[in-house]
Amino acid sequence: MLSEQTSPNNPETNSRPAGSAENDAGPPTLNDNDLLEMYRTMVLSRVLDQRIWQMNRQGRAAIVASAQGHEAAQVGAIRALDPERDRFYIYYRELTTMLALGITPLELLLGFLAKDGEPLSGARQFPLHGAIDRQRCDIVSFSNVVATQLPQAVGVALADKMRGEKRVTVAYFGDGASSMGETHEAMNFAAIHRLPVIFFCENNKYAISVPLAQQMNIESVATRATAYGIPGIEVNGFDPVAVYEAVGAAANRALAGDGPTLVEAVVERFLPHTSDDDDTRYRPAEDLEGIRDLDPIPATEKLLRASGALDDALDQEIKSAAQKIVNQATEDAENAPFPEPHDFYDQVYAPGSPGDQS
Ligand SMILES: Cc1ncc(C[n+]2csc(CCOP(=O)(O)OP(=O)(O)O)c2C)c(N)n1
Numbered sequence: 001m002l003s004e005q006t007s008p009n010n011p012e013t014n015s016r017p018a019g020s021a022e023n024d025a026g027p028p029t030l031n032d033n034d035l036l037e038m039y040r041t042m043v044l045s046r047v048l049d050q051r052i053w054q055m056n057r058q059g060r061a062a063i064v065a066s067a068q069g070h071e072a073a074q075v076g077a078i079r080a081l082d083p084e085r086d087r088f089y090i091y092y093r094e095l096t097t098m099l100a101l102g103i104t105p106l107e108l109l110l111g112f113l114a115k116d117g118e119p120l121s122g123a124r125q126f127p128l129h130g131a132i133d134r135q136r137c138d139i140v141s142f143s144n145v146v147a148t149q150l151p152q153a154v155g156v157a158l159a160d161k162m163r164g165e166k167r168v169t170v171a172y173f174g175d176g177a178s179s180m181g182e183t184h185e186a187m188n189f190a191a192i193h194r195l196p197v198i199f200f201c202e203n204n205k206y207a208i209s210v211p212l213a214q215q216m217n218i219e220s221v222a223t224r225a226t227a228y229g230i231p232g233i234e235v236n237g238f239d240p241v242a243v244y245e246a247v248g249a250a251a252n253r254a255l256a257g258d259g260p261t262l263v264e265a266v267v268e269r270f271l272p273h274t275s276d277d278d279d280t281r282y283r284p285a286e287d288l289e290g291i292r293d294l295d296p297i298p299a300t301e302k303l304l305r306a307s308g309a310l311d312d313a314l315d316q317e318i319k320s321a322a323q324k325i326v327n328q329a330t331e332d333a334e335n336a337p338f339p340e341p342h343d344f345y346d347q348v349y350a351p352g353s354p355g356d357q358s
Pocket of ligand 1: 144174204269273
């Protein structure tokens with residue numbers, strides 16, 4: 001099923017190449033059941049995100065960078081990848097990505113409440129930071145210093161190429177991060193060595209309070225790809241199918257040895273930068289009203305209803321199941337203990353290494 005939506009930056013097409021792709025074979029076509037599953041994840045992500053935001057306002061949860069508005073882009077990208085094979089160098093706004101990779105709402109909430117059992121850092125880091133190892137899937141987020149994850153992703157992709165391992169590494173980042181020096185170095189190096197990397201930019205048009213026009217003299221982040229001689233694809237990030245197709249083609253290129261691709265998913269940030277930010281100081285209220293009309297969750301619901309894959313009863317079931325899962329996870333996370341002081345270094349030093357104090 002193909003979406004009727006068009007790109008906010010480019011009303012002509014859903015995706016637009018800025019460079020040339022030698023191997024632009026797309027991924028398998030999605031059917032209604034695939035889209036229904038993606039819709040479930042998007043609904044769950046929205047309910048969980050709203051809960052975390054609410055708990056922050058009640059003083060119960062730490063800082064949160066909301067993924068509201070980014071759900072379709074994140075779920076579409078993961079659908080085109082293989083959680084067991086690929087590597088995910090995420091940034092702080094990846095709640096839907098984490099759910100789509102199989103991290104549970106409880107595990108995510110444990111991080112926001114700094115409770116024991118959180119899988120990325122043992123709840124010793126900023127929420128969604130740390131790493132999960134290969135036994136589950138390779139998720140890495142060492143810090144929120146903007147753009148540092150790009151050279152890290154490129155380094156690990158180089159290692160995979162040298163070892164002859166067939167994996168795709170995805171580096172996630174925002175439009176603001178695309179203006180950083182690390183981004184230039186990472187894309188340049190990955191292009192020269194034809195590394196199996198997807199640079200996945202979620203362009204929500206703001207870097208905290210700085211709008212796009214004040215961080216770059218171009219309209220589309222994807223056009224940066226031309227400078228490195230790699231394909232750059234701008235895609236409507238409110239359309240999960242369009243994102244799936246763009247990322248699937250990029251993954252095929254990477255696995256075929258044709259090198260990196262820059263995929264720019266154009267999205268909107270529905271909430272302030274983080275729960276510590278007040279966007280009323282820099283963002284006009286009308287701007288927010290307009291973008292809410294493009295919300296990808298009702299849009300996907302509409303598509304599924306139009307194709308007959310979703311009716312009132314099923315939609316109700318999906319929405320109440322999400323609410324139930326999040327309610328249970330909230331209760332379990334609140335009842336979970338805080339970590340013990342003695343295992344503070346467990347996530348820092350490898351067992352048996354000089355710093356190991358276990
Ligand atoms: C090197 C560096 N400079 C500044 C910051 C403060 N900072 C945190 S997030 C952010 C904006 C990033 O915007 P963008 O990359 O567009 O991602 P978004 O948060 O909009 O998803 C900034 C400037 C930082 N973390 N690291």
